[in-house]
Amino acid sequence: MSQKKFLSAKNTEISVDQSRTQRSVVQDRTYFLRIKEHPWLSVASFIFILFIWEMMSRLQWIPPLFLPAPSEILSEGWSMLKTGLIFKHVFASLSRILWGFSIACVLGVIIGILIGFFSIPEAIGNPLIAATFPIPKIAILPLLILWLGIGEPPKVAVIALGVFFPMVINVYAGVKNVDPLLIKAALSLGSNRARIVKKVILPSILPMIFAGMKLGIGIALLLVVAAEMVAADAGIGFMILTAADLMQTKKLMVGLVILSLLGIFFNWLFQKLERVFIPWKQ
Amino acid sequence: MDLVFVSSFDIRISSLRFMRVLIDNISKAYTDRKGDVTEALRDIHFAIEESEFVVVVGPSGCGKTTLLNIVAGLLSPSSGQVVFEDIRFDSTPPTAIVFQDFALFPWRTVLKNVVYGLEERGLKKEDQFEIAQRYIAMVGLQGFENKYPHQLSGGMKQRVAIARALANDPLLLLMDEPFSALDAQTRILMQYELSRIWEETRKSILYITHHIQEAVFLGDRVVVLSKRPGRILDIVKIGLPRPRSEHLTGEKRYWEYVNQIWGYIKGQVKEPLEEIL
Numbered sequence: 001m002s003q004k005k006f007l008s009a010k011n012t013e014i015s016v017d018q019s020r021t022q023r024s025v026v027q028d029r030t031y032f033l034r035i036k037e038h039p040w041l042s043v044a045s046f047i048f049i050l051f052i053w054e055m056m057s058r059l060q061w062i063p064p065l066f067l068p069a070p071s072e073i074l075s076e077g078w079s080m081l082k083t084g085l086i087f088k089h090v091f092a093s094l095s096r097i098l099w100g101f102s103i104a105c106v107l108g109v110i111i112g113i114l115i116g117f118f119s120i121p122e123a124i125g126n127p128l129i130a131a132t133f134p135i136p137k138i139a140i141l142p143l144l145i146l147w148l149g150i151g152e153p154p155k156v157a158v159i160a161l162g163v164f165f166p167m168v169i170n171v172y173a174g175v176k177n178v179d180p181l182l183i184k185a186a187l188s189l190g191s192n193r194a195r196i197v198k199k200v201i202l203p204s205i206l207p208m209i210f211a212g213m214k215l216g217i218g219i220a221l222l223l224v225v226a227a228e229m230v231a232a233d234a235g236i237g238f239m240i241l242t243a244a245d246l247m248q249t250k251k252l253m254v255g256l257v258i259l260s261l262l263g264i265f266f267n268w269l270f271q272k273l274e275r276v277f278i279p280w281k282q
Numbered sequence: 283m284d285l286v287f288v289s290s291f292d293i294r295i296s297s298l299r300f301m302r303v304l305i306d307n308i309s310k311a312y313t314d315r316k317g318d319v320t321e322a323l324r325d326i327h328f329a330i331e332e333s334e335f336v337v338v339v340g341p342s343g344c345g346k347t348t349l350l351n352i353v354a355g356l357l358s359p360s361s362g363q364v365v366f367e368d369i370r371f372d373s374t375p376p377t378a379i380v381f382q383d384f385a386l387f388p389w390r391t392v393l394k395n396v397v398y399g400l401e402e403r404g405l406k407k408e409d410q411f412e413i414a415q416r417y418i419a420m421v422g423l424q425g426f427e428n429k430y431p432h433q434l435s436g437g438m439k440q441r442v443a444i445a446r447a448l449a450n451d452p453l454l455l456l457m458d459e460p461f462s463a464l465d466a467q468t469r470i471l472m473q474y475e476l477s478r479i480w481e482e483t484r485k486s487i488l489y490i491t492h493h494i495q496e497a498v499f500l501g502d503r504v505v506v507l508s509k510r511p512g513r514i515l516d517i518v519k520i521g522l523p524r525p526r527s528e529h530l531t532g533e534k535r536y537w538e539y540v541n542q543i544w545g546y547i548k549g550q551v552k553e554p555l556e557e558i559l
Contacts, residue, residue, distance in 0.1 A: 184356055185385040189399035189450055190374045199398075203389040280389045280430045 068250045073257065076250040090258060092234035096152065096227075097220045100159025104216065108164050109209060112171025113201060129168065137162040137219075138226045145231065155227040162223045163216035170215070174208030175201055207281060210274045217266045221259060300332035301369045303353075303454055303486065308362035310348050321511035322348045326362070328505055328517060330454065333484040337497040339543060340507030341551045346490045349512070350458050353488060354379055369453060374403055378447035382459040384439040386431040392418065392442050393427040399450030417445040420479060437468040444476070448483060457489045461496070473499055477526045494547070498539045499526060506543055509550040516546060 050070050056062050057069035064072065080086040115125040137158055144154035178201055186200045228237025236255050243251035274281075308326040311319050322345035330336045338346050351357035353364050354377050366376055378399065379385075386395050396414040405413075418427060421441035431439055440460055447455055460476075461469040473496055480487065480500075491497055497504045498520055506515045520539055522530060530536050 179385075181381060181383060181385045182387060185379065185381065185387075186398070187356065188354055188375055188377065188379045188456075189446070190402035195402065200387070203387070206389075278389075280432060 065247060065249055068253060072250055073253045077254040077257065080251070080254060086254070086258070089234055089236050089239045089255075092232075092238075093224050093228065093236045094262075096155050096159060096224050096235070097217075099152075100156045100224075101163050101216060101220050103156070104160040104163035104167055105209075105213060107160075108167025108212065108216075109171050112168045113175055113197060113205075115168075116172045116175025117197060117201060129165070133165050133169070137223060138230075141227055141230055150231050155224070155232065158227050159220050159223045162219040166215040166219065167209075167212040170208045170212035171205055174205030177208075178204040206278050207274075210270060210278070214267070214270050217270070218263065221263060221266075225259065301453055301486070302332065302367040303330040303488075304365040304367060305329070305349075305353065306363050306365055308349065308352055308359045308364070310345065310352065310357070311360045323352075323359075324511045324513045326507075326512070326514060328514065330486055330488060332486055335480055335487045335489065335500060335502045336505060337489045337491060337501035337503070338505045338507060339491055339494060339497040339547070340512060341509045341547055342492060344507045344509050344550075345512035346492070346507060347458055350379070350456050350488065350490050353377065353454070354456050366453060374450075376453040377456050378450045378452035380440070380443045380447050380455070380457045380460045382462050384431070384436075384443050384463070386439055386442055386446075388431050391428050391430055392423060392434070395431070395442055396446045396449050398446060403450075413449050414445070417449045420448070420482060421445045421475070435468075436464045437472060440464065440472060441475075444479065448479075448485070453486065455485045455487045457487060459490055459492070462491070462493075469496075474528060476500065481525050494540050494543050495531070497543065498522075498536060499530060504539075504543060506546045515550075518543060 053067070054069050054071060057064060057067060057072070068076075077086070111121075111125065114121040115129075116122070140161060141154060141158045144157050148154045148157060182200050182204065183196055186196050191199060224235065225237035225240070228235035229241045232238040236258055240252050240255035243249070243255065305326055305328050308323055309321075310323040311321045313319050326349060328336070338349060340346055348357065352359045355364075355375060369376070387398065390398070393411075393414055396418055397410040400410040400413060415427075418424060421444055423438065423441055423445065426434065426438065431442065434442065440463075443460070461472050464472060477500060489497075489500060501520050504518045504520060506518065507513065508515050518539060522533075522536060522539070
């Protein structure tokens with residue numbers, strides 16, 4: 001029998017009366033909101049699904065022409081790696097992404113700041129963006145080919161167009177949401193308009209720039225594949241399309257795996273870069 | 283009397299006569315989209331002398347912050363003007379502001395926040411650093427130079443903001459309810475700190491608050507504003523000795539001033555105001 005003492009309102013000690021039968025203890029009712037982590041489950045379920053897939057292919061439940069086993073895809077990928085064939089396609093796609101993405105980021109940031117911070121560019125730019133943004137960018141590719149020929153420029157341009165819009169819209173929203181108090185503070189400390197853009201607006205919108213980049217890289221992957229399927233002689237999209245034409249399902253699957261890995265890699269890269277460039281956000 | 287402080291890098295002070303700031307018949311009315319006119323301030327007229335600590339106190343929404351923004355050059359008055367007498371200044375603003383919500387740059391460390399104004403004035407890096415260190419020490423933040431604002435408490439953030447404003451060596455320091463976002467205990471400590479910092483720097487200060495005890499504790503004169511549209515009800519000269527410190531709040535005269543000002547303001551507000559008395 002524990003005899004815990006409690007102080008009552010009148011400063012007299014009372015003790016818990018164990019003989020009382022009715023006792024209701026208050027429970028924490030938020031317990032289900034706590035974030036539970038299941039690191040093993042994530043890994044195990046992934047391996048399990050691969051295993052089932054492998055089994056189904058090995059047992060010929062699914063014809064390999066439709067869905068080759070993971071091990072087959074892996075060995076196909078390995079042989080493509082050894083012959084260097086894979087690099088040719090990956091580099092072709094990556095260089096298109098890099099060019100298009102970089103051009104779009106630079107233009108998106110500059111134009112986003114202009115239309116966000118200055119009234120005349122805003123009046124001109126806003127309706128143009130509203131009108132062109134809804135067009136699926138791949139639909140513009142034929143026009144771009146007409147203008148720029150069938151080489152690299154139309155592919156780079158279509159990627160740039162696709163990445164430009166999420167970028168410019170994010171930057172614009174970022175500029176509009178810059179804390180006006182910080183602008184006042186900068187003004188009161190002697191900054192002029194140009195200095196405010198550099199020293200207040202730019203650092204303020206960095207998180208939005210990264211958000212735009214993360215959105216943009218997904219779009220870039222999508223568009224590079226689509227553009228390469230329309231007209232190209234190298235690239236992951238080209239590789240997937242020709243493999244499908246020749247019923248080389250394994251090769252096709254290798255292309256899909258590469259795209260998945262590229263997506264994961266870019267996501268990881270931007271998270272790292274965000275940590276480096278936005279150290280005050282942690 | 284106090285001497286005018288002429289620092290080596292400051293070319294704004296062209297006269298050795300005492301500076302004076304005239305708030306010359308300032309009125310401000312806002313017109314909204316429907317064309318309705320809201321009068322915020324009416325005929326505000328007073329002067330701030332060199333090294334004087336002037337506090338503006340009034341009920342919520344009486345246009346105190348509007349007045350401060352006009353003096354800072356962040357808002358145009360509808361009529362009247364703000365004049366700095368016996369001074370000629372260049373493009374550097376003659377004022378610096380300490381805001382209620384700190385307004386620190388979150389991407390800059392404490393040191394980088396404090397040097398902001400000095401960067402804009404094009405000072406040499408060594409000079410920037412030296413001046414910043416002096417004011418960081420003055421507000422008691424040595425050792426925190428490389429922390430980001432989000433790593434600091436509210437009281438420490440406001441110390442950074444005060445150091446940042448002082449480092450720019452303004453002719454007039456503007457403070458807009460600087461301690462209203464702090465908890466009550468920190469607020470009292472910061473009042474003592476500010477009183478000490480004023481003794482050290484003897485800056486001219488225009489201080490906005492709705493806290494009457496704070497106004498009496500800090501001010502040389504207290505400008506009492508009416509409810510909207512804000513008019514001057516009275517300017518109370520606080521004849522309490524300096525340096526002001528903790529024991530002041532136990533003195534009878536201190537409470538007489540508080541009650542006198544509360545008397546003015548009580549008549550202005552129907553509902554009881556938060557945080558007053």
